[in-house]
Amino acid sequence: MKLELKGITKQFPGVLANDNVNLSIGEGEIVALLGENGAGKSTLMNILYGLYTPTSGEVLIDNQPLELHSPGDAIAAGIGMVHQHFMLVPVFTVAENVILGDEPTKRIGWLDARRARKMVKEISGRYSLDVDPDAIIEDLPVGIQQRVEIIKVLAREARFVVFDEPTSVLTPNEVEGFFEIVAGLKADGKGIIFISHKLGEALEIADRIVIMRRGKTVAEVLPEEVDEEKLAELMVGRPVDLVVHREEAKPADVVLSVENLVVLDDRLQRAVDGLSLEVRAGEIVGIAGVQGNGQTELVESLTGLRTSLGGVVRLNGEDITTKSPRAIHKRNVAHVPEDRQKSGLVLPFTVTENIVLDSYYEAPVSRGVQMNWGAARDRAVRLVEEYDVRTPSVDVLVSTLSGGNQQKVIVAREFDRDVALVIASQPTRGIDVGSIEYIHSRIVQERDNQSAVLIVSSELDEIMALSDRILVMFEGKIAGEFDSSATPTEIGLAMLGSQGGLEAS
Amino acid sequence: MTATATPAKAEVKTRATPAERRATVIGTVMVLLAVFVFWVFGLGLESGVRSTFNLSLPGERFQNLVWEVNAQWLSFVVAAIMAFLGGLVLRRSHVKWTNVALAIGLGLFALGFLTWAAAEGSFSLVGMLRSTVLLSVPVTLGALSGLMCERVAVINIAIEGQLLTAAFVGTILGSAWGIWAGLIGAMVTGALLGAVLAVLSIRYRIDQIIAGVVINIFALGLTSFLARRVLSQAPDLNSPGRFTSIKIPILGDIPVIGSMFFDHNIFVYAMFLLIIALHFGLFYTRWGLRSRSVGEHPKAADTVGINVYRVRYRNVILGGVIAGFGGAFLTLAQVSRFEENLTAGIGFIGLAAMIFGRWRPLGVLGAGLVFGFARALQQKLGILGTPIPSEFLSMTPYIVTIIVVAGVVGRARPPAADGQPYIKD
Numbered sequence: 001m002k003l004e005l006k007g008i009t010k011q012f013p014g015v016l017a018n019d020n021v022n023l024s025i026g027e028g029e030i031v032a033l034l035g036e037n038g039a040g041k042s043t044l045m046n047i048l049y050g051l052y053t054p055t056s057g058e059v060l061i062d063n064q065p066l067e068l069h070s071p072g073d074a075i076a077a078g079i080g081m082v083h084q085h086f087m088l089v090p091v092f093t094v095a096e097n098v099i100l101g102d103e104p105t106k107r108i109g110w111l112d113a114r115r116a117r118k119m120v121k122e123i124s125g126r127y128s129l130d131v132d133p134d135a136i137i138e139d140l141p142v143g144i145q146q147r148v149e150i151i152k153v154l155a156r157e158a159r160f161v162v163f164d165e166p167t168s169v170l171t172p173n174e175v176e177g178f179f180e181i182v183a184g185l186k187a188d189g190k191g192i193i194f195i196s197h198k199l200g201e202a203l204e205i206a207d208r209i210v211i212m213r214r215g216k217t218v219a220e221v222l223p224e225e226v227d228e229e230k231l232a233e234l235m236v237g238r239p240v241d242l243v244v245h246r247e248e249a250k251p252a253d254v255v256l257s258v259e260n261l262v263v264l265d266d267r268l269q270r271a272v273d274g275l276s277l278e279v280r281a282g283e284i285v286g287i288a289g290v291q292g293n294g295q296t297e298l299v300e301s302l303t304g305l306r307t308s309l310g311g312v313v314r315l316n317g318e319d320i321t322t323k324s325p326r327a328i329h330k331r332n333v334a335h336v337p338e339d340r341q342k343s344g345l346v347l348p349f350t351v352t353e354n355i356v357l358d359s360y361y362e363a364p365v366s367r368g369v370q371m372n373w374g375a376a377r378d379r380a381v382r383l384v385e386e387y388d389v390r391t392p393s394v395d396v397l398v399s400t401l402s403g404g405n406q407q408k409v410i411v412a413r414e415f416d417r418d419v420a421l422v423i424a425s426q427p428t429r430g431i432d433v434g435s436i437e438y439i440h441s442r443i444v445q446e447r448d449n450q451s452a453v454l455i456v457s458s459e460l461d462e463i464m465a466l467s468d469r470i471l472v473m474f475e476g477k478i479a480g481e482f483d484s485s486a487t488p489t490e491i492g493l494a495m496l497g498s499q500g501g502l503e504a505s
Numbered sequence: 506m507t508a509t510a511t512p513a514k515a516e517v518k519t520r521a522t523p524a525e526r527r528a529t530v531i532g533t534v535m536v537l538l539a540v541f542v543f544w545v546f547g548l549g550l551e552s553g554v555r556s557t558f559n560l561s562l563p564g565e566r567f568q569n570l571v572w573e574v575n576a577q578w579l580s581f582v583v584a585a586i587m588a589f590l591g592g593l594v595l596r597r598s599h600v601k602w603t604n605v606a607l608a609i610g611l612g613l614f615a616l617g618f619l620t621w622a623a624a625e626g627s628f629s630l631v632g633m634l635r636s637t638v639l640l641s642v643p644v645t646l647g648a649l650s651g652l653m654c655e656r657v658a659v660i661n662i663a664i665e666g667q668l669l670t671a672a673f674v675g676t677i678l679g680s681a682w683g684i685w686a687g688l689i690g691a692m693v694t695g696a697l698l699g700a701v702l703a704v705l706s707i708r709y710r711i712d713q714i715i716a717g718v719v720i721n722i723f724a725l726g727l728t729s730f731l732a733r734r735v736l737s738q739a740p741d742l743n744s745p746g747r748f749t750s751i752k753i754p755i756l757g758d759i760p761v762i763g764s765m766f767f768d769h770n771i772f773v774y775a776m777f778l779l780i781i782a783l784h785f786g787l788f789y790t791r792w793g794l795r796s797r798s799v800g801e802h803p804k805a806a807d808t809v810g811i812n813v814y815r816v817r818y819r820n821v822i823l824g825g826v827i828a829g830f831g832g833a834f835l836t837l838a839q840v841s842r843f844e845e846n847l848t849a850g851i852g853f854i855g856l857a858a859m860i861f862g863r864w865r866p867l868g869v870l871g872a873g874l875v876f877g878f879a880r881a882l883q884q885k886l887g888i889l890g891t892p893i894p895s896e897f898l899s900m901t902p903y904i905v906t907i908i909v910v911a912g913v914v915g916r917a918r919p920p921a922a923d924g925q926p927y928i929k930d
Contacts, residue, residue, distance in 0.1 A: 049808070051929075072810025087805035089798050090921070100798050101809030109791040152809070262519050310519030 001027045001062060003079070003160045003191055008057035010043050017043040018054070019215040025160060025191040030182065032194045032206035034235055036432050037403060040215040041195050045162050048193075049081045050074040072101075080158030082149045084165040090138035094131055095120050098152050123151050127184050142290060143174040150181065160191040167201055171290055172460060172492035179205055197235075198461075199228040211235055236433045246444045249468035251280035253316075255421050255452035256302070261311035263297040263476075271297035273476030274311070279421070284443065284453040286467030288460055289495055294476035295456045296338055299425045302454075303335045304328045305343075315421065329358060334414035334446075336424035338456075340403070344410045347399040351391055352380040354398045355413050379416075387412035388438060404435025411439055415446060422446050422453040428462060440466060460488055460495075524600040531603055535591030535610045539584045542614065546621040547580035556620045557627035562635070566758040576624045583617040615882070622891045633885045635764045639839070640884075641877025642776050643668065643848075646831030647855020648862060648869040649779060650695075653824030655864060656787065657817045658800040658922040659706050662717030664828050665852025666724030667698045671832025673728040676736075676843040679745025684837050687745050691833035692826050698724070699825020703818045710926040721852075729845045736843060747841045748772065772834040779827070783866040796820055800920035803927040813927050828852070850903070857906040863917040872909075879905045 003025045010018040018040045025031050035041045046052045048059060050068035058065045066077050074081075088097045095116040104115040120133035129147045137145060146166065153161055163182070167175045182205060185192060196202055202209050203223045211219040211234045219234045232240040256279040265271035271294040279285045289295055300306035302313060304325035313321045315331055329335070337343040345354050356365045356376045364375040380394040389408045391401055398406060407427070415422070424443065428436040443466060447453050457463050463470055464484070472480040472494035480494030521529070554577060560570035590606045593599075619628060647664045654661035671691035679687025698720055705716040736743040748770040757767040766777075787793035795816055798806040803813045835851075836843050854876055861875070862868030879902040887895050 051808075070810060070812075071808045075810055081808070083808065087802070087808045089802045089805055091801055092794075092798070096794060097805075100794060100806065101811050103791045103794060105791050111789055111791060111794060264522065268523060308520075309522060 001159060001189075001191070004060045004063075005044065005048060006058050006060060008044060008047060008059075009055045010040075010047060010052060011055045016215050018047070018057075020057070021212070021215070021217050023193075023210060023217065025193055027159075027191055028186050028189045030186055030192045030194055030205055030207050032196060032202035032209045033212065034196060034199070034202050034209060034231060035212035036197060036235055037430050038432065039212040039235075041212055042164065043215075044212070045081065045164060045193070045195060048074065048079060048162065075101075075156050075158070078157065078159040079162070080153030080156060080160070081162040082146065082153060082164065082166055084168065086142075086145050086149050088137045088145055088148060088152075090136075092137060093133065094135050094137065094140075094148050094151075095133040097137060097148055098133075098155050102156060119155055120151060123154050127154070127181055129181065142169045142292060143171070143177075146170070146178070147181070158190070160193070161185060162193045162195065164195045165197070166194070167196065167198060169291055169458070171495040172488045173496060174492075175201070199231045199235075202231065203228065213237055232433070240433055241437065244440045244444065244465040246466075247448070249283045249447065251283040251468070252450060253281055254278050255281050255316055256454065257314045258302070259312045259314075261298070261301060261313065262309040263294070263301040263306060264309055265294075265297050270309075271476055272301065272308075275473075275477055276311075277471060277478060279452040279454050281420075281452050282447060282450045283468045284447050284455060284466050286463035286470045287454065287456045287473050288463045288470055288491055289458070289473035289479075291458045293473045295425070295458075295473055297476075298473070299335075299338065299423055299456055302328075302423055303333065303337075332417055332420040334417070334419045334422045334424075334451075336407075336410055336414055336422070336427050338425035338429075340406050340410055345398050345406060347397070349398060350396060351384065351389070351394045351398050351401070351409060352377050354409055355380040355383055355394070358413055383412040383416055384409075387415075387442075402432070404431035407431050407435060407439060411442055415442065419446060419449075419451045422451055423456075424453070425456040426458065427455065428457075428459075460491060464488065464491075522600075524603070525597050528594050528597045528600045528603045531607050532591050532593075532595030532597075535594060535607065536588055538610065538614055539587035539591055542580055542587060542617045543584035546617050547577055547584060550577045550580065550621065550624050552577050554624045556623040556625075558619075558623065558630040559627055560631050560761055562629070562631055562764055565760075565764065567760050570760055571627070572630070574620065576620050579620050580617050583613045583620075587613055615878070622886055622889055626889070628885070628889060631761050631764050633881045634761065635768075636881035636884060637874060637877040638765055638773060639769070639877070640880040641873040642772050642834050643831045643839075643851045644855050644858050644876045645776055645780070645869060645873030646772075646827055646834065647852050648858035648873060649783060649866065650824040650828035650831065651856050651859040652783070652862075652864055652866065652869060653827060654699075654702075654821050655859065655923055656800045656920055657796050657820040658803065658920055658925060658927075659703070659817055659821050660713040660717065660924045661699075661702060661821065661824055661828075662714055662856065663698060663702050663720035663724075663852075664855050665848055665850065666717075666721040667695045667825055667828035668832040668835065668852045668855075669728055669846070669848045670698060670724045671695045671829035672835040672847055673731065673832075673843050675833040676745050676836040677742050679837050680742045684746050684748060687837050688748075688830075688833045691837070692829040695825040695827070695829020695832060696822050697825070699822040699828070700818075702825070703821040706926065707814055707817050707821070710928070713924055713926075725846060728843075732843060732845050743842045745837055745841055748838045770838045772830070772838050775830070777870075780866045780870045787866065797920070800922055803922055807927075807929070817927075831855075854902060854906050857910050860917060860919075861909045864919060876902055876905060 005021060005023045008018050008021040021044055033041050043052065047054045050070045050073045053069065059068055060066065061077060068074050095113065098120050099116045104112040106112050117133040120131065124131045129151060131144060131147050131151060137148065146169065166178060170178055182192060194202065194206060206223055209221050209223060210217055213235060258275060258277050261272050261275045262270060263272035275298065287295060297306060301308045304323055304327065308321060312319060315333065320328055320331065341347060346357065356379065359365055360371065365372055377394060384391060384394055387408050389412065390405050398409060422443065427439055427443065443453060455463065455466055468484055470482040470486060470491060471478050472491055474495060474497045479497055482491055553575065555573055556576040558572040560572055561568055587610050590610050594603055594606050622628070647668060650664050650667065651661050671694045674694040675687040675691035678690035702716055702720060705711045706713045750768050750770050753767040757763045787797065795806065795811050799811065799813050799816045807813050835847055858869055858872035858876055861872035883898045883901045886893065886898050
């Protein structure tokens with residue numbers, strides 16, 4: 001049994017996403033597909049899963065070409081996919097999600113709930129996944145949701161399973177558990193494609209590593225032949241410095257102090273539940289934690305985007321708990337939001353317009369009721385230069401820029417002031433290595449200029465590389481505090497809610 | 506280290522949650538209503554005045570069942586219970602029960618109001634309850650049509666137009682070839698308008714609100730024009746006859762309940778059957794599971810091989826059929842002639858009933874009955890001759906709609922993808 005992608009080319013308007021890509025997976029084999037964001041991994045997998053039709057090339061199983069026009073065709077051919085953004089209906093039960101699309105029924109389409117439940121229990125037991133078929137998805141932690149996705153794939157008797165960035169939502173300890181599950185699948189003869197940008201994981205788990213860059217497969221290596229630096233170089237196309245260089249922090253006065261903050265989420269549950277923290281000038285405090293433990297609500301509350309239910313937020317001693325986003329912004333708080341496309345930028349606006357989004361009402365960009373576009377453009381030209389934004393001009397729509405350059409536009413807009421406090425949420429999510437390096441160095445530079453910096457990221461590596469102090473958030477509270485010498489395992493335990501922190505470290 | 510880990514069980518002082526603030530508002534309103542009942546209904550009546558409620562209709566098997574009460578005494582009891590419930594709500598210790606207390610309180614208020622209105626006279630309670638069920642039919646069917654569409658994430662604001670056009674077609678075909686032809690024609694009309702909405706919103710991804718409004722305006726204009734030009738010239742095309750009541754043996758003879766539920770035309774029975782079918786269909790069958798998944802997370806449905814577009818087309822057209830059936834009720838059962846703008850907003854009230862019913866068939870039934878009650882109240886009070894001007898009474902259903910849509914009953918959760926076109930990339 002062998003799955004092959006042969007000469008796959010996919011042309012999007014203006015972008016050659018896949019350029020004559022070849023890939024093959026055998027039974028009981030784990031192939032890691034490495035590449036930067038935008039290298040074409042997702043396009044390739046979407047073709048394999050029938051979501052895209054390739055411009056040319058074919059997919060074969062045992063040398064028989066497949067007709068893949070929809071995910072249904074891929075499923076029928078024995079190809080399963082665990083998507084990075086889980087494809088689960090949040091209000092359904094586990095069993096309902098597993099059977100969706102291939103439901104066991106009695107007469108007139110009546111769902112056979114008992115058979116569904118039995119099926120989930122059986123698969124869950126066989127691979128020791130430990131999932132309750134009657135639990136509602138939205139009540140489950142992401143780690144368990146991922147197992148539901150795996151059960152979904154197994155219930156359809158997939159012989160080849162694609163995992164798209166499976167570890168990005170897991171804690172280090174959950175990653176270990178996940179690897180055990182994958183090993184179980186492998187022992188069962190499944191062929192596995194493991195898509196990642198985490199080099200260490202690929203080295204640990206893969207039998208073979210395929211590296212993609214700019215739509216092409218540029219190398220195929222065995223894990224024992226290479227190390228992380230070599231892989232990074234293959235991925236990016238030049239030697240990469242994996243370490244963020246920074247001096248010892250010199251913390252000064254407290255800039256941000258949060259006391260007993262309580263914030264509700266959209267479902268009116270307490271997402272932040274009595275949280276307290278302090279950030280001093282000249283230090284970077286990183287908030288680690290599994291997504292969905294209140295980080296989003298915390299940041300929205302600190303920046304004035306979400307009203308808190310209780311507690312006090314002080315900036316340089318002043319109570320800003322109920323201040324508006326603009327009032328907080330005016331107190332020199334820079335905010336790099338979690339989702340750059342939703343809340344960081346207005347995508348149908350030009351670079352210039354986005355650059356002055358926070359200052360359009362002030363001189364020199366504003367002349368009373370009239371805009372001074374000349375001044376706005378001057379500022380944009382200066383910042384594009386200063387922050388290394390790669391754009392043909394400041395007059396192009398920001399939606400045409402790459403993720404990394406979009407993020408740099410936001411950083412330029414937010415940092416171009418005498419910043420007192422930086423709040424950056426997922427500052428490098430989904431952007432290329434070059435931009436990551438640049439944004440990291442910029443954040444460290446702000447710290448060295450005696451700004452207080454609060455970083456929220458679900459990438460533990462990023463938190464550990466940047467932070468002088470690490471706080472772990474769990475269920476809306478700080479579950480542990482670590483200094484930069486802590487190990488991922490210690491932090492990982494705290495991310496799962498076990499009391500760690502100073503006592504443990 | 507500077508940051509403080511939160512103490513294990515710190516009692517954090519908080520501002521009121523939205524649910525608590527709501528409880529305060531509702532509790533206050535209930536107490537005020539209690540005062541109002543006490544003052545106006547209670548003290549406003551002379552002591553010893555009696556209200557008589559008739560519990561049987563002429564021609565029923567059990568005759569002359571009446572309930573006679575001391576109006577003032579009942580008002581005081583109602584005021585006391587309402588004040589007590591309002592006080593409980595204001596304590597905010599169990600905010601989950603706010604809606605239950607509110608529902609009981611409003612029911613009592615309605616009772617107090619009827620007692621006051623019927624003072625020194627008699628009031629046909631069973632007649633009003635029967636009207637409640639009858640008048641709820643078009644609202645409920647409209648709401649079910651909306652539910653069919655919104656469960657697959659297409660907003661159907663065109664219910665009004667579907668009802669109106671179907672009522673018109675039902676009249677003409679019913680007059681020409683009999684009521685059954687009218688009924689089928691009305692349902693086909695509903696399906697066609699559903700298909701138009703489906704094509705506009707699914708295929709061409711036109712804003713669903715705009716697509717719906719366009720259909721409504723088109724329906725109103727077309728039917729009004731034809732009514733004036735054709736029906737006024739040919740009156741025999743505007744007298745389709747009606748589906749008459751079919752009394753169910755034995756059950757139909759039970760006092761009160763018999764008249765309410767078991768002595769009706771086929772539309773009423775069909776409505777109840779449809780509610781049951783949709784309830785089980787949505788939550789216990791493959792069709793329901795797939796429909797709901799398409800409304801909640803269409804991409805997830807797509808990735809397991811479900812054809813999102815096909816499911817949407819099918820349900821939106823079926824929703825049109827249901828609205829067409831409701832339109833037929835208006836001209837083939839309720840009145841047997843068509844008039845311009847006959848629906849007068851029933852479709853929109855149906856949309857409100859769908860929200861009030863929280864996108865669930867059984868909830869929709871309850872919501873439909875509430876609106877039916879409001880309309881029945883308006884009609885019967887007009888007959889009774891209260892000091893309230895009839896213009897105010899005729900506002901009742903719309904006021905209830907505003908209160909409901911404004912979220913007095915709390916915010917319900919619509920299907921997650923509601924109103925969003927699905928774009929395959």
